[in-house]
Structure formats: structure tokens, C-alpha cells
Amino acid sequence: MCKLVKGKETIVKMLLSIFRKSLIYLYKNDNEFKSILSNVNCGCFSISVLKSDLRINVVLGKKSVYIDSDNRRCDLEIVFKNLCFAFKVFSGFISLEEVFAYKGIILKGSISDALTITRAIKRLQALIFPDLWIGRTFKEFTGTKLEEKLTFLKFYFYFLMNARR
Amino acid sequence: MYFEFLTPTKVIAGDDAIFKLPFELEQAKVNKPIILTDKGIVGAGILSPVELAFKEYKFKMPTVFDDIPPETSVESVQTAFKIFKSENCDSIVAIGGGSVIDTAKALRMMVAENNSDLMSLAGADNLSGKGPVFIAAPTTSGTGSEVTSVAVIYDSKSSSKIAFASDFLIPDIAILDPVLTISLPKKLTAASGIDALSHAIEAYIGIQSNHISKALSFKAVNMIFNNLIDAIANGKDKKVRLNMLIASTIAGMAFSNSMVGVVHSLAHASGAVLHIPHGVAISLFLEAGLRENFAKCKKEYSELLNTVKCDFLGDKESRANEFLKVVGDFLKELRRLSGIPSGLKEVGYTKETEKRIIELAISDGSSIFNKIELTEEVARRMIEASL
Numbered sequence: 001m002c003k004l005v006k007g008k009e010t011i012v013k014m015l016l017s018i019f020r021k022s023l024i025y026l027y028k029n030d031n032e033f034k035s036i037l038s039n040v041n042c043g044c045f046s047i048s049v050l051k052s053d054l055r056i057n058v059v060l061g062k063k064s065v066y067i068d069s070d071n072r073r074c075d076l077e078i079v080f081k082n083l084c085f086a087f088k089v090f091s092g093f094i095s096l097e098e099v100f101a102y103k104g105i106i107l108k109g110s111i112s113d114a115l116t117i118t119r120a121i122k123r124l125q126a127l128i129f130p131d132l133w134i135g136r137t138f139k140e141f142t143g144t145k146l147e148e149k150l151t152f153l154k155f156y157f158y159f160l161m162n163a164r165r
Numbered sequence: 166m167y168f169e170f171l172t173p174t175k176v177i178a179g180d181d182a183i184f185k186l187p188f189e190l191e192q193a194k195v196n197k198p199i200i201l202t203d204k205g206i207v208g209a210g211i212l213s214p215v216e217l218a219f220k221e222y223k224f225k226m227p228t229v230f231d232d233i234p235p236e237t238s239v240e241s242v243q244t245a246f247k248i249f250k251s252e253n254c255d256s257i258v259a260i261g262g263g264s265v266i267d268t269a270k271a272l273r274m275m276v277a278e279n280n281s282d283l284m285s286l287a288g289a290d291n292l293s294g295k296g297p298v299f300i301a302a303p304t305t306s307g308t309g310s311e312v313t314s315v316a317v318i319y320d321s322k323s324s325s326k327i328a329f330a331s332d333f334l335i336p337d338i339a340i341l342d343p344v345l346t347i348s349l350p351k352k353l354t355a356a357s358g359i360d361a362l363s364h365a366i367e368a369y370i371g372i373q374s375n376h377i378s379k380a381l382s383f384k385a386v387n388m389i390f391n392n393l394i395d396a397i398a399n400g401k402d403k404k405v406r407l408n409m410l411i412a413s414t415i416a417g418m419a420f421s422n423s424m425v426g427v428v429h430s431l432a433h434a435s436g437a438v439l440h441i442p443h444g445v446a447i448s449l450f451l452e453a454g455l456r457e458n459f460a461k462c463k464k465e466y467s468e469l470l471n472t473v474k475c476d477f478l479g480d481k482e483s484r485a486n487e488f489l490k491v492v493g494d495f496l497k498e499l500r501r502l503s504g505i506p507s508g509l510k511e512v513g514y515t516k517e518t519e520k521r522i523i524e525l526a527i528s529d530g531s532s533i534f535n536k537i538e539l540t541e542e543v544a545r546r547m548i549e550a551s552l
């Protein structure tokens with residue numbers, strides 16, 4: 001599948017920015033998402049792709065998250081070994097957990113913290129992608145409540161509008 | 166389907182295999198190894214054939230570091246690193262069980278990265294190089310650590326086990342000599358054998374299982390069922406001991422590539438909380454873990470039944486059930502013969518410890534490779550089934 005997609009770097013960049021906005025929103029508004037991330041022992045984690053400048057640093061605060069993309073050193077670094085793995089995760093084809101299993105990631109830091117982050121990202125994927133799509137990706141998926149999804153989408157578009165201004 | 170497979174270790178197996186050690190070091194152009202082992206091994210005289218091997222080959226007996234606890238820690242690795250540096254060592258020889266070999270892996274990492282802060286090296290595939298020549302000779306038949314890419318070190322600061330995973334951790338050579346396991350007590354023989362069995366089965370049923378690792382798992386399960394009871398009942402039998410060593414190494418090759426699952430997640434967590442040996446913890450959770458996976462692993466269980474009962478006829482469901490029954494009966498017999506604990510209550514479990522065990526289990530890396538999600542509910546059910 002991956003070889004058929006041209007311009008993956010641009011697509012991943014776009015998907016990463018959606019992820020970034022979703023992450024900020026969910027941390028503020030979704031109790032489940034925040035409670036998963038509260039188990040992470042590090043204050044900052046980064047997600048990047050090898051041999052590309054795609055990167056986000058997520059700094060976890062008490063009430064909100066701060067995200068940037070400079071080259072700071074985080075306590076936990078999740079690095080995709082190639083663009084293809086990143087593309088599949090951000091487009092919801094596979095879970096981050098699966099890429100770990102495929103040895104598609106370089107991980108610097110605690111494996112258990114990374115596992116917690118995969119759970120949080122799963123929650124995020126469950127909300128932003130259609131159930132049918134995600135049901136195929138996850139080990140177990142019972143579906144997301146419609147109201148959760150609608151609320152999320154409402155705020156998600158609000159973020160998009162804000163970003164355009 | 167996507168998988169990667171790597172087993173670069175040269176295996177030297179059989180009677181007197183340990184006598185090949187100095188030759189292999191010379192071949193690798195090193196002459197100042199550090200031997201890592203533990204006091205129990207030294208006390209039991211297991212190091213004697215090693216000393217004889219060096220003497221006969223006119224190879225200077227290396228520095229020995231034997232202060233490694235049964236559950237190795239960051240502190241032990243740091244001490245080993247200091248000695249490695251101060252003695253100008255150029256290679257690592259591990260003679261021991263999982264704890265000793267994991268210490269050696271961590272030491273190799275620190276030497277390769279020239280970094281004494283072990284925790285800063287935690288992670289997966291994050292090392293820049295292989296480090297010094299590394300030879301492992303296991304004194305138990307269970308961990309498979311002599312051929313695997315993972316190490317687990319106890320961190321007293323966080324009271325948890327920290328995992329390291331990298332292809333650079335895999336030993337260059339594994340020496341399987343039955344003389345090193347012949348004096349292994351019944352309990353340890355049983356517990357480490359069950360650990361090997363769980364490696365083979367969990368690697369077979371996990372999401373990273375593949376045709377190559379399945380072939381290895383299949384053979385390992387077969388050899389463990391055929392030899393473990395004999396190894397307990399007749400520990401002096403070198404042939405049986407060698408078979409168990411080989412089975413454990415084969416299972417190690419399978420799980421180094423396909424990894425393990427929820428049984429190991431619960432075992433790592435309860436090991437860290439209750440301070441019980443890894444093999445014992447595995448023996449307590451194996452049946453419950455396999456049952457939790459039943460719905461998604463019927464095909465695999467049905468296939469594995471061929472390793473132990475190839476004449477059992479039936480559909481997939483009944484064959485899968487039969488495999489679980491065979492495993493259950495096998496565990497019961499091993500407990501009867503060796504006296505290893507049969508429930509968590511015998512090893513210090515209380516309702517108060519349960520919360521921490523669950524917390525650690527669900528954030529344990531092994532659960533990634535399991536077909537079912539390890540939720541709090543699943544972990545709790547596994548604990549209840551293992552009391």
C-alpha cells in the first residue's frame with residue numbers, strides 16, 4: 001500500500017498537524033485521554049521520523065499540553081524508522097503498538113511510558129477515525145460513543161478554523 | 166504480514182562444550198575477558214570446569230565478578246562496568262542464569278556506548294553499536310537469554326523492572342554444556358523449564374509470530390514436553406539436561422524475534438512486587454494467560470497439540486481445549502514433582518499488592534505482542550485464576 005502513495009512526507013506533515021491539534025484538544029476535554037497520559041512518568045515526549053524533519057515534542061503540563069517541533073531532547077523519544085511506518089499510523093492503517101511489534105520504531109526511554117503513549121494515541125485514533133476503519137486496525141475495539149465522536153468533531157473543526165485565521 | 170528475523174548467535178552444544186571457550190575467545194582476538202557469574206554458581210563448583218578449560222588451554226584465568234543477585238539490579242551492572250574499565254577488559258563471558266546474562270547484556274551496552282548511566286540507555290533499537298565480544302553459557306534451561314535481544318534489569322528507585330531491547334544485545338556465542346545445569350535443583354529446573362515453555366508458546370501465539378519462529382517454537386514445545394519431567398526426576402542425566410538446554414535456546418530464538426505476551430506481563434509485574442523468581446511467576450500465570458487468549462488462538466493451540474498429542478482427533482475448538490488441558494496437567498505434574506508453588510497466595514500475594522501488580526502489568530512491554538488487549542480487567546481475571 002505504502003509504495004502507491006506519492007508525496008508521503010507532505011501527507012504525514014498534514015496528518016501530524018491534525019494529530020497535534022487533536023492532542024491539545026483531547027488533553028483539555030477528554031478525561032479518559034488525560035487519565036491515560038497521567039500515567040506517563042516523563043514530562044516530555046517526542047514523535048519524529050528518521051531522515052525527515054517531521055517532529056513534534058509534547059510537553060505535558062497539569063492542565064494543558066505544549067507542543068513544538070524544535071530539536072529539544074525529550075525524556076522519551078519515539079522515532080519512526082521510515083516514512084512508510086509513520087504514514088500508516090497517522091492515517092489509521094495500523095496502530096502505534098503494531099509498529100513497535102514490527103520493530104519499526106527506535107525508542108529512547110522507558111518502554112512502559114511508550115506503551116502508555118500508544119494507548120493515548122489509540123484513544124485519539126478511535127475518536128478521529130471512523131469506527132469501521134479503526135475496528136480493523138485495533139486488537140479490540142468496541143466502538144466509540146456517538147456523542148464522544150460528535151463533541152470531538154465539533155471542537156476539532158473549531159481548532160481548524162482557528163488555525164486558518 | 167510483516168516480520169523481521171535474526172539469530173546471529175553461534176551455538177556450541179554438547180558434552181564438554183565449555184572447553185571450547187578459550188579457543189573461541191582467542192579466535193575473536195580478545196584476551197582479557199571478564200567473567201560474570203553469581204556466588205551460588207561459584208559455591209556449587211560450577212565454575213570448576215571453566216577454570217580447567219582456561220588452564221588446559223594455557224589462557225590466563227580471567228577476572229571474575231560474582232556479586233550478581235538473583236534479580237539483577239542497576240547497581241550490580243554499574244559495579245561490573247567499573248571492574249571492566251579498571252581491569253582493562255576487552256570481552257564479556259557470562260556463566261549463569263538469566264540474571265547473570267542480563268547483567269552481561271547491560272554491561273555490553275554501557276561499554277559500547279561508554280555510558281555509566283544505564284537508565285539513559287533504556288528503550289528499543291536505540292544503541293549505536295554492538296560492543297565487546299560476548300559469550301554466554303547458561304546454567305539454567307529457561308531464559309533463553311543466551312540468544313535473545315532483550316534484557317530486564319531491576320531498578321530499585323522505581324521498584325520496577327526496566328526493559329532493554331536491541332539486536333546488539335544478542336550474544337555472539339552461546340555455549341550449551343549440560344555439566345553447567347546438572348546440579349540445578351528440582352524447583353529451579355521446573356520453574357526455568359516452564360519459563361522456556363511459555364517463551365515457545367507465547368512466541369507462537371503472538372502478533373509477531375511468523376513461519377520461522379513458529380518452526381522453532383514447535384520444536385521447543387515438543388522437546389520440553391519430552392524432557393522436562395525427566396530433567397526433574399533424573400537430573401544427573403546429561404542427555405536430558407542437554408535436551409532441555411537446547412529446547413530453551415530454541416525457544417529463546419523464537420521469542421527473541423516474536424516476543425512474548427500477557428503471561429510475561431503479569432510475571433514481570435508480580436516478580437517486581439512480590440520478588441519471586443521469574444520462572445515461578447510464569448508457572449503461576451501460564452494457564453490463565455493461555456485461557457485469556459483462547460478465543461483468538463484456537464488455531465494455534467490446535468496446531469501446538471501436534472507437538473504433544475498428534476493422534477488426538479477433533480475440530481479446532483476441541484483440539485485447542487485439549488492443548489490447554491495437556492498444558493494444565495503438565496504443570497500440575499511438574500508442581501507435584503518439584504514442589505514449586507501452585508498459587509499466588511503461597512508467594513506473598515495479598516489484596517493490597519494486587520493494585521500495583523495490575524498497574525505494572527498493563528504498562529509492561531510484552532503485552533504489545535499479545536493478540537488480546539491487556540486491560541485491567543484481563544489482568545485481574547488472570548490474578549484471580551492464579552490464586
Ligand SMILES: [Fe+2]
Nearest residue numbers: 308360364443
Ligand atoms: Fe521468560
